Amino acid sequence: MNRTNTFDLVPQSETTEEILVRVLDASASLWNQLTYDRRQRFFDGESVWECDGYYDEYVDVLSGATTQQIARVNDTAWRSFFELLDDPAYDPSPPGYWGNRDEGRNLHTYIRDDSYTIRWNERSRLEIRIGMDLKDEYGFGMYERLRLPVRGNPKWRGDSGRLEIRYDSVEETYRVHQSTTVEEIETSESNGSEAAALDLGANVLVACTTTSGEQYLYNGQTPFEQFRETTNRIADAQAKLPDEQHTSQRIKRLYRTRSRRRDHAVNALLRDLVERLDAASMTTIYHGDLTGVLGEYWSVEANFKARSFWAHQQCIDRLESVCEEFGIDVEAISEAWTSQTCPECGERERTHRHRETLTCPCGFEGHADLVASKALLEQATNTTVRPTARPVRFQWDDHQWHPVEGTIVTPNE
Numbered sequence: 001m002n003r004t005n006t007f008d009l010v011p012q013s014e015t016t017e018e019i020l021v022r023v024l025d026a027s028a029s030l031w032n033q034l035t036y037d038r039r040q041r042f043f044d045g046e047s048v049w050e051c052d053g054y055y056d057e058y059v060d061v062l063s064g065a066t067t068q069q070i071a072r073v074n075d076t077a078w079r080s081f082f083e084l085l086d087d088p089a090y091d092p093s094p095p096g097y098w099g100n101r102d103e104g105r106n107l108h109t110y111i112r113d114d115s116y117t118i119r120w121n122e123r124s125r126l127e128i129r130i131g132m133d134l135k136d137e138y139g140f141g142m143y144e145r146l147r148l149p150v151r152g153n154p155k156w157r158g159d160s161g162r163l164e165i166r167y168d169s170v171e172e173t174y175r176v177h178q179s180t181t182v183e184e185i186e187t188s189e190s191n192g193s194e195a196a197a198l199d200l201g202a203n204v205l206v207a208c209t210t211t212s213g214e215q216y217l218y219n220g221q222t223p224f225e226q227f228r229e230t231t232n233r234i235a236d237a238q239a240k241l242p243d244e245q246h247t248s249q250r251i252k253r254l255y256r257t258r259s260r261r262r263d264h265a266v267n268a269l270l271r272d273l274v275e276r277l278d279a280a281s282m283t284t285i286y287h288g289d290l291t292g293v294l295g296e297y298w299s300v301e302a303n304f305k306a307r308s309f310w311a312h313q314q315c316i317d318r319l320e321s322v323c324e325e326f327g328i329d330v331e332a333i334s335e336a337w338t339s340q341t342c343p344e345c346g347e348r349e350r351t352h353r354h355r356e357t358l359t360c361p362c363g364f365e366g367h368a369d370l371v372a373s374k375a376l377l378e379q380a381t382n383t384t385v386r387p388t389a390r391p392v393r394f395q396w397d398d399h400q401w402h403p404v405e406g407t408i409v410t411p412n413e
Contacts, residue, residue: 002161002179002180002181002182003155003156003158003179003180003181003182004156004177004178004179004180005152005154005155005156005177005178005180006152006155006175006176006177006178007150007151007152007153007154007175007176007178008150008151008152008173008174008175008176009126009148009149009150009151009165009173009174009175009176010148010149010150010151010174011148011149011174012149015138016146016147016148019130019134019138019146020146020148020165020174021107021167022061022134023061023062023066023109023128023130023134023146024107024108024109024165024167025105025107026058026061026062027062027066027070027107027108027109027110028098028099028105028106028107028108028109029058029105030054030057030058030062030067030070030071031070031074031097031098031108032097032098032099032100032105033054034051034054034070034071034074035074035095035096035097036097037051038051038074038078038094038095039094039095042094048078054067054071055067055068055071058131059131060131060132060133060134061130061131061133061134062109062130062131063115063129063130063131065111065112065114065115065129066109066110066111066112066115066128066129068112069110069111069112069115069162070109070110073110074095077095078094078095081093081094081095106166106167107166107167108164108165108166108167109164109165110162110163110164110165111128111129111162111163111164111165112162112163113160113161113162113163115128115129116128116129116145116163117145118150118154118160118178120150120153120154123149124149124150124151124152124153125147125148125149125150126147126148126150126163126176127145127146127147127148128145128146128148128163129145129146130145130146134146148174150176154178154180156180156182157180157182158180158181158182159180159181160178160179160180161178161179161180161181162178162179163176163177163178163179164176164177164178164179170249170252170253170256171253171256193211193283194210194211194212194280194281194282194283194284195210195211195282195283195284195285195286195377195380195381196208196209196210196211196277196282196284196285196286196377197209197285197286197287197373197374197376197377197380198273198285198286198287198288198319198373198376199287199288199335199338199339199369199370199372199373199376200287200288200312200315200316201220201310201369202220202224202305202309202310203219203220203221203224203305203355203356203369204217204218204219204220204356204369205218205219205220205223205265205266205269205315206218206269206270206273207367207369207370207372207373208273208277208373209370209373209374209376209377209385209387210277210280210282210377210385211377211381211383211385212280212388213385213386213387213388213389214280214387214388214389214392215370215373215374215387215389215390215391215392216273216276216391216392216394217367217369217370217391217392217393217394218269218273218394218396218401219393219394219395219396220305221395222265222395222396222397222398223261223262223265223266223309223396224305224309226261226262227258227261227262227308227309228304228309230254230257230258230261231258231308233254234251234254234255234258237250237251237254238251262309262311263311263314265396266311266314266315266318267318268396268399268400268401269394269396269401270315270318270319270322271322272394272400272401274319274322274323274325274326274328275326277328278326278328282328283327283328283329284328284329284330284331285319285323285328285329285330285331286330286331286332286333286376286377286380287316287319287330287331287332287333287376288332288333288334288335288338288372288376289332289333289334289335316330316332331380333376333379333380335372335376337375338371338372338373338375338376338379339353339358339368339369339371339372339375340353340358341371341375342358342360342362342364343364343366343371343374343375344360344362344363344364345360345362345364347360347361347362353368356368356369358371367391370391374387
């Protein structure tokens with residue numbers, strides 16, 4: 001199972017940072033030269049694989065291993081391009097450049113797994129190989145490596161893979177992504193009979209029902225209010241821009257903050273939920289398949305939530321990633337009519353949904369999202385599910401999701 005550790009580099013001297021920038025800049029230059037040559041050959045109808053001569057130009061700055069690694073990543077990008085080119089469902093573009101010298105290159109590099117070491121302790125540090133020209137210029141020994149202090153801790157332990165270093169111009173930091181192969185995966189001890197179904201949305205981020213009768217509801221009000229507040233700040237900043245200027249560093253930071261706060265809340269939610277479901281011996285999680293059904297909603301705010309705030313596919317991808325850690329299967333099933341069908345009499349044409357409330361002429365009134373998750377589960381398992389307790393409602397406090405004590409989930413919440 002492949003996972004990624006993310007952390008930051010904190011150069012502690014101007015010289016160290018200068019060397020790092022030269023490595024990243026040379027990497028971008030190599031990528032651009034190789035990409036340019038291959039694009040020209042592609043448009044001229046020639047083979048893109050007959051490009052060489054770059055090794056000698058960059059090896060004394062980057063080291064041989066890093067030079068080869070960047071070329072291999074470029075190879076992979078072109079192979080992916082040709083695979084998509086043969087698929088009529090796609091219209092791909094050839095691999096692009098990492099910026100340019102006049103407007104600023106994207107400082108970026110890849111380090112092979114045997115060309116770096118990371119030491120995790122109170123003085124964590126990353127050491128990477130550099131070329132002989134840099135070693136001679138800055139007084140490094142023959143086998144000495146560039147040492148860079150690290151800020152952060154590894155989330156995953158396992159076999160270390162390729163390292164990627166990028167300069168984040170918005171946050172002005174050097175960010176590192178380390179691929180890691182995790183061999184030991186936690187697996188559920190269930191006998192395979194327990195399952196849960198999720199109804200995902202923007203107002204209620206997740207409504208969950210399990211075959212054992214538990215129901216959970218994660219309210220999206222707080223994350224959305226934070227998202228909307230930052231959106232208003234973005235709009236104010238954009239209104240103050242000079243004519244013909246479309247963005248600024250402050251606006252970029254606000255966009256980044258907005259996305260990260262939302263993603264943090266959703267990621268924390270999914271981990272909290274999956275840990276609860278794993279503890280309850282769930283082996284399968286079902287979720288609604290929304291392919292082609294995203295439509296217009298009852299208000300401007302609802303549409304903003306659905307189309308700007310709510311990142312449905314990203315949520316599904318993250319759910320699958322977390323479930324993989326616990327050995328829980330994830331399956332998508334159609335959720336057609338699940339939030340409009342009355343669980344008491346089966347009526348769906350004459351029911352009425354307003355926000356989170358579902359009402360039926362038979363007298364039923366309930367929380368539409370919880371109704372939907374229960375209907376999804378019954379559809380997937382072909383069994384009747386009877387909740388055994390009141391649904392547990394969770395709220396976000398900027399750090400974690402916690403159950404709200406003494407509250408009952410009502411249709412009008």
